[in-house]
Amino acid sequence: MKPSSSCCFIIPPDLLYQIIKEGTPEQKEKALRTLEVSESLRTQRSILAGIRGGGPLKVAGHQQKRRIVYDAHHSYDIFSLPGEPKRYEENTQDIGDKDLDNCFHNTGIVYDFYKEVFMRNSMDDNGMAMHSSIHFGVDFDNALWTGNQMVYGDGSDLFLKKGLVASNLTVTAHELTHGVTDYEANLVYRGQPGALNEHMSDVFAIMCDQWFNKHRVDESLWLIGKDMLVEGQALRSLKEPGTSYPSDKQISHMQDYHTGMRIHFSSGIPNKAFYVTCKEIGNNSYSWEKAGKIWYVALRDRLREYSKFQDAADITFEIGGLIFGKGSKEQNAVHKGWEAVGIMPREGPDITKVIGKKRKQDIL
Amino acid sequence: MVWKIYFQQSGGLTGIDNNISIDSDLLVPEEASELQHLIDEARFFDLPSQPEAPLRGADYLEYKITIETNDNKKYSLNTTDLTMPPNVGPLIRYLRQKAIKEGLR
Numbered sequence: 001m002k003p004s005s006s007c008c009f010i011i012p013p014d015l016l017y018q019i020i021k022e023g024t025p026e027q028k029e030k031a032l033r034t035l036e037v038s039e040s041l042r043t044q045r046s047i048l049a050g051i052r053g054g055g056p057l058k059v060a061g062h063q064q065k066r067r068i069v070y071d072a073h074h075s076y077d078i079f080s081l082p083g084e085p086k087r088y089e090e091n092t093q094d095i096g097d098k099d100l101d102n103c104f105h106n107t108g109i110v111y112d113f114y115k116e117v118f119m120r121n122s123m124d125d126n127g128m129a130m131h132s133s134i135h136f137g138v139d140f141d142n143a144l145w146t147g148n149q150m151v152y153g154d155g156s157d158l159f160l161k162k163g164l165v166a167s168n169l170t171v172t173a174h175e176l177t178h179g180v181t182d183y184e185a186n187l188v189y190r191g192q193p194g195a196l197n198e199h200m201s202d203v204f205a206i207m208c209d210q211w212f213n214k215h216r217v218d219e220s221l222w223l224i225g226k227d228m229l230v231e232g233q234a235l236r237s238l239k240e241p242g243t244s245y246p247s248d249k250q251i252s253h254m255q256d257y258h259t260g261m262r263i264h265f266s267s268g269i270p271n272k273a274f275y276v277t278c279k280e281i282g283n284n285s286y287s288w289e290k291a292g293k294i295w296y297v298a299l300r301d302r303l304r305e306y307s308k309f310q311d312a313a314d315i316t317f318e319i320g321g322l323i324f325g326k327g328s329k330e331q332n333a334v335h336k337g338w339e340a341v342g343i344m345p346r347e348g349p350d351i352t353k354v355i356g357k358k359r360k361q362d363i364l
Numbered sequence: 365m366v367w368k369i370y371f372q373q374s375g376g377l378t379g380i381d382n383n384i385s386i387d388s389d390l391l392v393p394e395e396a397s398e399l400q401h402l403i404d405e406a407r408f409f410d411l412p413s414q415p416e417a418p419l420r421g422a423d424y425l426e427y428k429i430t431i432e433t434n435d436n437k438k439y440s441l442n443t444t445d446l447t448m449p450p451n452v453g454p455l456i457r458y459l460r461q462k463a464i465k466e467g468l469r
Contacts, residue, residue, distance in 0.1 A: 076451075137453055138454070138457055141460070142378075142445065143377050143423065144423040147420025147421045147446075247380070250379075263379070264378065
């Protein structure tokens with residue numbers, strides 16, 4: 001079944017997908033570009049409808065995952081991205097570029113994780129295509145989210161090992177979750193809101209990894225980017241922030257926090273709170289089943305651009321009570337999680353009305 | 365022309381900082397020549413400084429490069445992966461790798 005689109009274009013979407021599947025490389029690229037334009041316009045219409053105060057415009061989205069991986073051919077030009085399209089959803093066979101094929105598969109795993117666990121349809125929850133460019137720059141030691149797509153370097157073998165950046169599931173899940181956050185809480189990328197933005201990417205990345213590997217709380221190593229560093233075991237540890245590599249500066253308690261701290265370092269505080277919450281719920285439990293649901297509702301419905309750690313503590317505590325009952329083991333676990341990092345969750349108003357507006361039945 | 369270069373990198377997926385200062389007088393001639401070539405290719409002294417942070421995106425690296433010339437002039441560039449002029453890429457790669465190697469010593 002082909003995805004449908006509500007946009008009106010001269011060439012019907014079904015025909016464009018047929019061209020992508022069977023056309024020459026040039027025809028495929030032109031068809032892809034046309035689809036990109038249609039998607040961009042659909043998104044703009046939706047945003048404009050919201051800004052104009054007319055309520056959300058019901059726009060038909062795609063119901064299937066749509067992955068496109070591009071080769072940046074080692075260009076440093078971010079403005080030339082996404083690059084040459086190499087693999088589409090319709091390509092069932094690996095094309096032989098290990099990084100590219102791994103990136104494609106991992107992007108699919110992240111999509112499936114969000115879809116099966118949280119009933120979320122891609123980053124915008126409306127079937128948005130997931131664009132990834134690999135081989136960006138030369139020996140580029142990074143992966144990032146541009147606001148529109150994922151970008152991966154190759155690594156240099158000096159800092160990040162070559163060939164692992166685009167192939168690591170937790171990295172892809174981390175970057176893709178930045179897209180989810182953009183469409184939901186839209187946490188600003190500085191200060192405590194920025195640290196919460198990073199925290200959400202780490203939390204959903206580790207849950208995706210645990211879900212894919214069917215790891216219970218005590219079976220997971222709780223590491224982001226395991227074995228990617230030339231020196232060190234991983235990029236970050238949610239279990240023991242600050243212990244992943246020799247100069248790891250991540251902190252895990254408010255007593256070590258100061259204003260102006262780098263967001264990748266202070267995100268260790270909420271990361272640790274999530275880990276302790278999961279432990280308190282149970283070593284034999286699955287993180288995504290209870291703690292994950294609480295955090296997802298918080299990200300989707302309650303956290304906003306300037307939310308801080310205390311807000312996150314209050315909100316997750318309240319949501320824990322709403323979903324699992326006041327005084328439940330799960331709500332108490334959330335309290336213990338935040339308490340462990342020096343933040344005491346406060347009782348707030350009943351939030352039933354707030355989250356009830358937005359697909360409460362989907363997640364509860 | 366170039367006398368001293370200061371390079372600072374922060375942010376990115378890892379959040380790890382990398383810094384280095386290079387005195388071109390202390391480089392072997394081949395390396396000094398390579399560095400001068402990268403600066404020329406970047407058209408560094410014609411670049412506007414870009415202090416604005418990107419409005420969107422996450423995990424981008426942030427760079428600050430300051431070059432002091434032997435006539436006591438100072439030029440600075442603040443940029444990121446999302447705002448970097450592409451011709452600066454090779455210079456940043458050189459400085460980043462130099463900083464990492466220095467940190468490993």
